[in-house]
């Protein structure tokens with residue numbers, strides 16, 4: 001017993017030092033410093049989404065776009081003539097005002113304590129819950145970044161092959177399973193006609209539509225996005241359940257009713273098809289499996305290139321560095 005203690009003590013000390021040096025997040029980081037933090041974010045998100053459901057997909061997508069560029073450090077929220085916000089793929093993001101509202105309430109309740117990066121991570125979870133998801137515990141303790149550059153914005157794109165999607169996720173420490181699960185975020189929200197128009201009339205120069213699209217669904221998409229029509233018009237990514245966080249998106253992929261080419265390809269490729277298949281099914285068990293796995297992969301994504309400890313800062317307002 002004595003011997004064990006001697007071996008364990010220095011070992012634990014080294015682990016503790018390493019943890020402090022690297023920094024890490026943990027569930028309940030604000031329990032003692034701002035016990036109302038999570039309640040405040042939740043209530044702001046709840047009222048915003050109740051008023052306008054499109055905030056839920058907006059905030060979820062914003063969190064993904066934050067994490068994939070210089071880590072989950074709220075760099076997406078910074079204003080500036082060449083900040084991330086100004087990059088093309090971010091031009092339609094929605095929900096900045098919701099994050100700002102939560103921050104302003106938190107600065108009144110506990111000034112200088114809660115980072116914008118954590119507010120965004122919590123708000124993404126609360127948005128999902130607000131449209132029917134079951135949620136997950138969000139580790140907190142992120143610090144806000146000091147840099148935001150449009151030139152660093154590179155996301156997977158709607159025309160990306162499965163190989164490209166996998167490579168881009170692997171670069172962020174996420175595997176193929178995480179890719180298929182996180183893209184399940186497309187169970188809510190919409191895409192502009194411009195992002196998938198190439199599939200509808202002249203797919204890859206063939207003069208015919210993408211053969212992967214179901215015939216009836218093609219008619220629907222063509223009605224929504226006529227040739228020469230308004231490219232900014234938006235179409236539900238998960239037909240028939242755009243405001244419900246559920247697993248029907250995966251069934252739509254199987255049925256040729258995926259809207260984005262990148263999504264639809266997840267069914268054509270055997271590597272991803274078998275993962276998609278695992279989420280299809282109308283039972284409560286399938287639904288809760290998706291919810292559980294989504295939460296798990298979101299937590300993984302929320303740890304990309306973390307800034308913790310003494311790195312970065314806690315911004316006073318989310319759109320400017322201090």
Ligand code: HEM
Nearest residue numbers: 057058061064092156157158182185189190191192195262
């Ligand atoms: C291969 C990866 C991905 C690609 C290629 C992709 C692409 C896109 C595209 C093109 C849109 C439509 C944008 C527009 O026209 O406004 C979109 C919307 C959206 N994406 Fe993704 N995405 C990917 C992964 C993700 C992930 C990981 C999440 C979250 C976990 C996510 C959440 C969303 C949401 C919620 C919307 C709807 C936004 C709204 O309605 O305001 N996406 N995505």
